[in-house]
Amino acid sequence: MKFIIAIIKPFKLDSVRDALSEIGIAGLTVTEVKGYGRQKGQTEIYRGAEYSTNMLPKVKLEIAASDDIAAQVVETIQQTANTGAIGDGKIFVLDLASATRIRTGESGETAL
């Protein structure tokens, strides 16, 4: 099993979710996050007082996937969240040691 973490632009969330549903991903967790990378920050100006915010809002997706579709998930996110502009985000893949469904106690890939 793989645990996939993707940081994407907030406005891409809906299309990424739709694309993942089509390839059979049944659930994911979304968090609103802030961070910075090559895109740097943005400048706010209040009556001439300039504040540069170096943290930008992003959306973090967390998805647990079986080994056979993990590569497809990464590819789908990469293609759907891509705008070609700086600041599109990153995808990280970790090995997942176990998964348990709380309601039934099932574990392993059947819990996904």
Added chain:
Amino acid sequence: MKRILSNFAMAATGAALLAAPAFAAPAAAPAPFVPTADMVNKGDVAWMMVSTAFVLLMSVPALALFYGGLVRAKNMLSVLMQVLTIVCVAALVWFGWGYSMAFTSTGTPFPTLFGGLDKAFLKGVSVTSLAATFSNGVYLPELVFVMFQMTFACITPALIVGAFAERVKFTSLIIFVVAWMTLAYFPIAHMVWYWAGPDFLHAAPTDMGLLWGWGALDFAGGTVVHINAGVAGLIGCLIIGPRIGYKKEPMPPHSLVMTMIGASLLWIGWFGFNAGSALESNAFAALAFVNTFVATAAAGAAWAIIEQIAHKKPSLLGGVSGVVAGLVAITPAAGFAHPGTAIILGAVASLVCYFFVTTVKNKLGYDDSLDVFGIHAVGGIVGAIGTGIVADPALGGQGWIDYTAPVAKAGVFDLAGQVTTQIYAVGVTVVWTSVVSAALFLILKYTLGLRPDAEAETNGLDISEHGERAYN
């Protein structure tokens, strides 16, 4: 208020003094004019009472929300509470001795600078006493005039708090307000607005405030309210010092939504402030109303345009700042200007204020937190001097009215002379309020203290001074 004066009054002073003994001779003196209840118009009374409520709306909630949105969330309630309490205290002080000091000229060693205490606690003001307007033979119940002017006394000290928001000790501030009203607001209101009235001036041509006597034009309070408060704010923020972290950490407004609501309510309330200052429900009130509308519109648009050019992004804060700058600038000119010149005055004031708060303030480095000086004093000065231009009948203005004759008539307008008089009036206001404000702030700084300690300021005044939070 305050439509005009006669430049002739000063020349007439000497003649009046020589003629004074003649008043003792019954045969030579005309029967003194006595206003009667039938000179009161119910339409005027209704309009003035509505205007009075509108001007109160400018302080609470309009100014409170306008300022409150601009501070950080941890200081929101402190600003609301400062404005609310100042309004309450100012109303009581006005009842106590303010009205008497501003609008009488008896019982005082300097009748052109401030009045005495003959009407303290509204002594002698009753349902039968009358107050003059700007027309011969037209009167208001004095209680209406007392109340209308009271709302001006309420908002002026409340304007000051924006200059040192987020870092002032509440009790010291309230003590400052009582003293400042007594020593700065009432005398300047007296100097600019007090006069005997159209039916009395010809018989008592020296019974007027100093600046009124010079012929300074201030329709609704550019000098008395805005320059006065703006300069006091600047002195205050210089003596109190900048906020902890100023220019080092971001201090963005916590809710521009509230600032927008406040600015919009200010605009609405300002119709009472400016159009009500005609003191009658007539065409001059309508002129002031129109000018308050279009000058403000031009000022709001001008600020947005200059930001579009300078930053490619017109900001809401810029738009509402322009609106307030326009309202301030048209205040002294509201009943004098043609709407066309009012638009120009509003736009010019907006651009001058934009340059001041974005460039000059940053270069000088003082922390006038909410730009009380940059908008109210600077906009007020542009408006006060501009009034001397836009009032010119050659530019469609209303000129000034000569009340030295028993029946008022239009005076001869001298553009250069009028502008010079306006500059003198601004100068007197700036010097007077600077001296009073500096003395009061310094005394408080070295006695009760003006600032909470650093921990209280860092935690926010809502918790440290008032024991509550705006948002839970």
